[in-house]
Amino acid sequence: xxxxxxxxxxxxxxxxxxxxxxxxxxxxxxxxxxxxxxxxxxxxxxxxxxxxxxxxxxxxxxxxxxxxxxxxxxxxxxxxxxxxxxxxxxxxxxxxxxxxxxxxxxxxxxxxxxxxxxxxxxxxxxxxxxxxxxxxxxxxxxxxxxxxxxxxxxxxxxxxxxxxxxxxxxxxxxxxxxxxxxxxxxxxxxxxxxxxxxxxxxxxxxxxxxxxxxxxxxxxxxxxxxxxxxxxxxxxxxxxxxxxxxxxxxxxxxxxxxxxxxxxxxxxxxxxxxxxxxxxxxxxxxxxxxxxxxxxxxxxxxxxxxxxxxxxxxxxxxx
Ligand SMILES: NC(=O)c1ccc[n+]([C@@H]2O[C@H](COP(=O)([O-])OP(=O)(O)OC[C@H]3O[C@@H](n4cnc5c(N)ncnc54)[C@H](OP(=O)(O)O)[C@@H]3O)[C@@H](O)[C@H]2O)c1
Numbered sequence: 337x338x339x340x341x342x343x344x345x346x347x348x349x350x351x352x353x354x355x356x357x358x359x360x361x362x363x364x365x366x367x368x369x370x371x372x373x374x375x376x377x378x379x380x381x382x383x384x385x386x387x388x389x390x391x392x393x394x395x396x397x398x399x400x401x402x403x404x405x406x407x408x409x410x411x412x413x414x415x416x417x418x419x420x421x422x423x424x425x426x427x428x429x430x431x432x433x434x435x436x437x438x439x440x441x442x443x444x445x446x447x448x449x450x451x452x453x454x455x456x457x458x459x460x461x462x463x464x465x466x467x468x469x470x471x472x473x474x475x476x477x478x479x480x481x482x483x484x485x486x487x488x489x490x491x492x493x494x495x496x497x498x499x500x501x502x503x504x505x506x507x508x509x510x511x512x513x514x515x516x517x518x519x520x521x522x523x524x525x526x527x528x529x530x531x532x533x534x535x536x537x538x539x540x541x542x543x544x545x546x547x548x549x550x551x552x553x554x555x556x557x558x559x560x561x562x563x564x565x566x567x568x569x570x571x572x573x574x575x576x577x578x579x580x581x582x583x584x585x586x587x588x589x590x591x592x593x594x595x596x597x598x599x600x601x602x603x604x605x606x607x608x609x610x611x612x613x614x615x616x617x618x619x620x621x622x623x624x625x626x627x628x629x630x631x632x633x634x635x636x637x638x639x640x641x642x643x644x645x646x647x648x649x650x651x652x653x654x655x
Contacts, residue, residue, distance in 0.1 A: 337358050339358060340359040340425040340426055341425050341634055342354075343637040344397065345399050347395065348385050348395070351384070351641035355396075360427065360428045366430060367429055367430075369406060369408070371427055371655045374404075374447060376652065377402075380399070380451075383419060384399050390601060392419060398421020400421050400422030401422065402414065402415060402418075402451060403417075404437065405429065407434060412439065414617055415435070423637065425655055436617070440621075444654060448629035448630075448649075449625065449650075450620065451481075452481035453616055455485065455600070456481070456488040456489060457488050457492070457615075459572045460472075461608075463572055464572060466540070466541055468492070469493065472489040473500060474498070474543050475500050475544040475545060476500070476501055476545030476546040477507070478501030478506040479501075480627045483499075483510060484625065486510055487513055498517045498519060532554055538562065538563070540570070544572060544573050545575035546577055546579075548578035548580070550579075555582075556588070566593045569592060569595070571597075627649065628648055632654070633653070
C-alpha cells in the first residue's frame with residue numbers, strides 16, 4: 337500500500353498532527369490530484385476545532401478546507417471541499433468541481449487570497465441585486481476578507497465604498513486600496529454610531545464580517561439615519577469575528593426596506609459558485625488583489641496552526 341504525509345485532526349482541542357496515511361484511490365468519476373498549497377483560514381481553523389457548521393463529526397479527519405492542486409493532466413486547479421479535508425500530499429476530487437487556474441499563477445498566493453476574496457465576490461455577485469454605481473459599507477474592513485471586500489467591491493463597480501474597522505493603522509491604509517471613506521469602530525459607542533450614521537446612512541449593501549453587539553450598534557446607527565426609508569438596504573452576514581448572534585427589533589425590519597441575509601458555503605448553489613470562482617481566480621491571477629502568503633512546510637503544520645497572521649498575511653502550507 338502506498339503511503340503519504342497528511343495533517344490529521346485527532347482532537348478538536350489540538351492542532352492537526354503530521355501523520356503517514358494510505359494514499360487515496362479514485363473511484364469512477366473522481367480524480368486523484370497533487371496538493372500544492374493550502375490556506376489556513378479562520379474557517380479552516382474553525383472546522384478543525386469542531387466549531388464550524390462543516391466540522392467533521394467523527395475523528396480523525398483530514399484538516400484543510402481548500403487547496404491549489406496539480407491535476408492529472410498537469411494543469412492547476414483550485415478546489416474547495418469544506419469538511420472533507422485537503423491537507424495531504426494527494427486528495428481525491430470531483431473533476432467537475434475543480435476551478436481552472438491559469439498556467440503561471442502562483443499557488444501560494446492563490447491559496448492565501450481565494451478564501452478571503454470569495455466572501456465578498458460571491459456575496460455581491462450571487463446574494464444581492466448589486467449594481468455598478470451602488471454604495472457598499474464593509475463592516476469589519478481591517479481583516480483579510482474585509483480589506484479584500486473593499487477591493488472586490490470597487491473591482492465589481494461599486495460607486496462608493498465605506499470601510500469600517502477597529503485597527504486604525506490598517507484602516508488608514510484602505511483609501512489607497514479603494515475605500516472612499518473610513519469609519520473607526522471604537523469603544524465609544526456614541527461616537528462610533530455618529531460616524532457610521534454620517535458616512536453610511538444611504539448605503540445599498542452592507543458586507544458584515546463582525547456581527548454580534550457591534551452589528552446591533554451599526555444597524556441602529558445606519559437605519560436610524562436613513563432618509564429614504566424605502567430604498568433597499570441588503571445587510572449581508574459573512575463573518576462573525578464579533579459574535580455569532582444579534583438581537584434585532586421588529587421595528588428595524590418594518591421601518592425601512594431592510595433585508596438581512598447571509599453568504600457562505602451552503603447559501604450559494606454549486607453552479608453559481610463554480611462560475612463565480614472561475615472569474616475570481618482569473619481576476620486574482622491578473623494581479624491587484626492579493627493576500628500575502630506566509631508559507632510553512634507540511635511537516636510544520638503544528639507551528640503553522642500556532643502562527644498568528646499579521647494584517648494582510650495568511651498562513652499557507654506548501655506541499
Ligand atoms: N462566508 C464566507 O464566505 C467567508 C469567507 C471568508 C471569511 N469569512 C469570515 O470572515 C471573518 C473574517 O475572516 P478573515 O479572513 O478576514 O480573518 P482575519 O484576516 O483573521 O481578520 C479578522 C479581523 O477581524 C477583526 N476583528 C476581530 N474582532 C473584531 C471586533 N469585535 N470588531 C471589529 N473587528 C474585529 C480583527 O481586526 P483588529 O485588527 O481590529 O483586531 C482582524 O483584522 C471570519 O469570521 C471568517 O470566517 C467568511
